[in-house]
Amino acid sequence: MPNTIPLQPGDIVSFRDQNWRILHVEDFERVLATRVSDQRHDFLPIAELGLPVWDGTATSKDSQGKPSDEMGTANIPTSRNAQRLLKRKIRQFMGEELTEEQKKLLDNAIKEFKSIIVILKTPRQARGPLVDELCKKFNISTATAYRHIALVRLHGSPEAILPAVRADSGHYRLKSEVREVMRDHLRKYRFIEEPKTLSNIHELINGALKRGTYQIKECKGISLSALRNMEQETTLKEKLLLQGRKKIVKDKFGSKVGKLPDNDYPLAIVQVDHTPTQVCLVDELDRQPIGDAWLTLVIDTYSRMVLGFFLSLDPPSTLSTGMALAHAFLPKEDFMRSVGVSGEWPCWGFPDIVHVDNAAELNGRMMHGARRLYRFDLRDRPVGSPNFGGHVESAFKTFMYEFKSLPGTKFSNPTERGEYDSEGKAIFTIAEFETLFTEFLVNDYHLRKHRGKEMDRLTPLQKWKKGIFEGDSMPPTGLPERPADPMALRISLLPFYMRTIRNGIVEIFTENYHNPALTLIGDSINLEKPYAERLYEVRYDPRDISQLWLLNPATGDYLDIHFTDLRKGSISLWEHNARKKRLGDPSAQFADQRYESKQRREEFKITSARRTKQQRLANEKERRRAEGSLVKPPPSPNSRSAVSAHKKPLDPERLKALRDKVRPAAVDPSIIKEKPDDT
Known part of the structure; x- marks a missing residue:
C-alpha cells in the first residue's frame, strides 16, 4: 500500500538516505538489516526507517523522528515519464458493483501485483529473468512490464496496473447553457412524482434546441448518453x-445504528409476529390441498432462541x-x-417485555389481561418502522429460505414460482409440517452460528445457556420460574367475553x-350493583366451543361450563357460524311483506x-269567527255546556218515592260485633 513502510524480512527500507534489506526482526524496537550498497550488516531503529530510495526519493527520518530535509527537492522525480506516472488517475472499484469483466480484470491485476512485489524485493542485478517470466505469464511487453513495476513502486496498489482513468474524465464538452437546459428539463420532467422516460426528455431537449427556443448558437442537439450521465450526477x-x-x-x-435497549439477558425482551409459511398443505383425510398456514413466532432477542410458535390455517388472531x-x-x-x-x-x-407491532390481535384485551396477570410490559413497534422488529423478521427470512426447498412451496412471488404446481406438489399435513418445523428449530436453527452484532458467532442455544449460567454484560439470571399449572396458563391466554349469569346459565354464541356451581355463584350476585360489575370473564377456545371456562373471582379458579343441551357434541366456532349461515333466517321469507306493512302503517x-291537523285548524277558525260576531252563536250540541243547560233537576216527591222503593240489604246478626262497654 502507498505511504506504508514494509517491515518483513526481505523488504527494502531506507535509513539515512541509504537502502537497507531487512534480514531479521528482533523486536518492536529494531531490525537486523544489510546495506544494499556494500552488504554491511547492522541493527537499525524501526522508528527512524523510511520508504526505500527509488530514483533519488526517500522519506527517512532523523534522530528526532522527523522527516529529513537533507534530500531537498532534488530527490523528487523530475523526469517527464516519472511525473506523468505520478499524475496518473488510478481507477478505483471500491463501493461499486463489479461486472464479470471488471472482476476478471481486477483479479488479474492482483496476481500481477504480487509478482511485481517479488521483483521489487529482488536485487536489481537479478531482476532480468523475473521480468521475462512476468512478460510471459501475463502476455505483456518488456516496456509494459517495467512501466507496471514503476507504477507499483510509486503508487503501491494493484489498481495502479489497471487502465487509467481518462485525463478529461469529469470535464464537460457541452456548453454551460446546454447543460443548464438539460438540468432544467430533468427537474421539470424527470425528478417529479410522475417522471417521463429519458428518451422522451431527450426528444424534448433536442426539439427545443433545434427550434432555437433557448438561442444557443452552434448546438443542434445532445446525445442520450450525455443526458443519462447528467441524471447520474444527482444521487x-x-x-x-x-x-x-x-x-x-x-x-x-435512514439511520439504523445502535441496538435494542435493555436487551442484555435472556427473556429481557421477546418479539411476537406472524407470517404465512408459503408452503401449501393437505388435509388429514383426503390429502387434498387446503392452502398454506400462518406461523406465529415468539423469539428471544438476546439469544435468538425461538421460545414458542403456533401454526394455524386461519389468519392471525387473538x-x-x-x-x-x-x-x-x-x-x-411434553410437546416434543x-x-x-x-x-x-x-x-x-x-419475559420482562413483549415487543409487538400495532396489529389488533397483538394489542387487544387478551394481551393486556396477560400483561397484568404475568407482570410483563407490552411495547408497540413504532408505526412504519419494521427495523424495530428486526430479530423476528430476520428469523422469518431464514425460515422462508428453508421452506423454499420443501415440496408444495409457493416461493416468494409468482415470478419466482413460475410454472411450479404448488398444490399438486403438496404433501404435508399441518401436523406433519409442525413436526418438520420443530425438528428444524431444535436440531438445526438453534445449533447454527449467528453473525449478529452481539452473538459473537455463538449459536442461539449457547448464547441462551451463557446468559443463564455464566452471564454476559449482566450477571447470570439463573433458571427462570416454571409455570405450576399449564392448563390454567393456556386458559388465561385464550380470547374471552364478559357475560352475566342468569338462573345458573351463561348465554354466549x-x-x-350450565354448571351446577353457576347457581351458587348467581345467587350470590348483588342485583343492586351496576350491570358492568355483575359481569364475569368467560374464556373460550374457537376450536371447540362445547366447553368454556368461567373465572370465579372468589377463588381465582376457572370453572368448566358446558352446553345445557347434552345432545350437542364438540363443534368449532367456525363450524357453528357456518351452520347458522347455512340454516339462514326462517323469517327472511316474510321480509318483503313486513316491509310493505311498515310502509302502509307509515x-x-x-x-x-x-x-x-285539518280538523283542528277548522275548529280554530270557527272559534275566532264566533269571538268576533255581535250575537253569540248557540253552543254546539256536542258540547258539555249544552248538555248541562238542558238538564232539569228531579222532582223532590218523585225522588222520595224512588228512595222508598229501595230496600235495605239483610245483614247476618252474628257478624255484627258488639261494642265493649266503656266500663
Whole structure:
C-alpha cells in the first residue's frame, strides 16, 4: 500500500538516505538489516526507517523522528515519464458493483501485483529473468512490464496496473447553457412524482434546441448518453426525495445504528409476529390441498432462541397469539414427545417485555389481561418502522429460505414460482409440517452460528445457556420460574367475553351453558350493583366451543361450563357460524311483506296526522269567527255546556218515592260485633 513502510524480512527500507534489506526482526524496537550498497550488516531503529530510495526519493527520518530535509527537492522525480506516472488517475472499484469483466480484470491485476512485489524485493542485478517470466505469464511487453513495476513502486496498489482513468474524465464538452437546459428539463420532467422516460426528455431537449427556443448558437442537439450521465450526477437519495418517495428514502438511507435497549439477558425482551409459511398443505383425510398456514413466532432477542410458535390455517388472531405465548411460557418436554422430536429445547418462563407491532390481535384485551396477570410490559413497534422488529423478521427470512426447498412451496412471488404446481406438489399435513418445523428449530436453527452484532458467532442455544449460567454484560439470571399449572396458563391466554349469569346459565354464541356451581355463584350476585360489575370473564377456545371456562373471582379458579343441551357434541366456532349461515333466517321469507306493512302503517299515520291537523285548524277558525260576531252563536250540541243547560233537576216527591222503593240489604246478626262497654 502507498505511504506504508514494509517491515518483513526481505523488504527494502531506507535509513539515512541509504537502502537497507531487512534480514531479521528482533523486536518492536529494531531490525537486523544489510546495506544494499556494500552488504554491511547492522541493527537499525524501526522508528527512524523510511520508504526505500527509488530514483533519488526517500522519506527517512532523523534522530528526532522527523522527516529529513537533507534530500531537498532534488530527490523528487523530475523526469517527464516519472511525473506523468505520478499524475496518473488510478481507477478505483471500491463501493461499486463489479461486472464479470471488471472482476476478471481486477483479479488479474492482483496476481500481477504480487509478482511485481517479488521483483521489487529482488536485487536489481537479478531482476532480468523475473521480468521475462512476468512478460510471459501475463502476455505483456518488456516496456509494459517495467512501466507496471514503476507504477507499483510509486503508487503501491494493484489498481495502479489497471487502465487509467481518462485525463478529461469529469470535464464537460457541452456548453454551460446546454447543460443548464438539460438540468432544467430533468427537474421539470424527470425528478417529479410522475417522471417521463429519458428518451422522451431527450426528444424534448433536442426539439427545443433545434427550434432555437433557448438561442444557443452552434448546438443542434445532445446525445442520450450525455443526458443519462447528467441524471447520474444527482444521487439516488436526492432523486427519490424529489419524486416524493420519502418512505423508500427512509428504508434505504435512514439511520439504523445502535441496538435494542435493555436487551442484555435472556427473556429481557421477546418479539411476537406472524407470517404465512408459503408452503401449501393437505388435509388429514383426503390429502387434498387446503392452502398454506400462518406461523406465529415468539423469539428471544438476546439469544435468538425461538421460545414458542403456533401454526394455524386461519389468519392471525387473538387465539394464535395466545397459543404462541403459552407455548413460549411453558416447558417443551411434553410437546416434543407429542410430535416425536428429540433434542434440547430448554426454554420456559415469563419475559420482562413483549415487543409487538400495532396489529389488533397483538394489542387487544387478551394481551393486556396477560400483561397484568404475568407482570410483563407490552411495547408497540413504532408505526412504519419494521427495523424495530428486526430479530423476528430476520428469523422469518431464514425460515422462508428453508421452506423454499420443501415440496408444495409457493416461493416468494409468482415470478419466482413460475410454472411450479404448488398444490399438486403438496404433501404435508399441518401436523406433519409442525413436526418438520420443530425438528428444524431444535436440531438445526438453534445449533447454527449467528453473525449478529452481539452473538459473537455463538449459536442461539449457547448464547441462551451463557446468559443463564455464566452471564454476559449482566450477571447470570439463573433458571427462570416454571409455570405450576399449564392448563390454567393456556386458559388465561385464550380470547374471552364478559357475560352475566342468569338462573345458573351463561348465554354466549346464541348457546346456553350450565354448571351446577353457576347457581351458587348467581345467587350470590348483588342485583343492586351496576350491570358492568355483575359481569364475569368467560374464556373460550374457537376450536371447540362445547366447553368454556368461567373465572370465579372468589377463588381465582376457572370453572368448566358446558352446553345445557347434552345432545350437542364438540363443534368449532367456525363450524357453528357456518351452520347458522347455512340454516339462514326462517323469517327472511316474510321480509318483503313486513316491509310493505311498515310502509302502509307509515302512510296511515301520515293520513291521520293530516286529518287531525285539518280538523283542528277548522275548529280554530270557527272559534275566532264566533269571538268576533255581535250575537253569540248557540253552543254546539256536542258540547258539555249544552248538555248541562238542558238538564232539569228531579222532582223532590218523585225522588222520595224512588228512595222508598229501595230496600235495605239483610245483614247476618252474628257478624255484627258488639261494642265493649266503656266500663
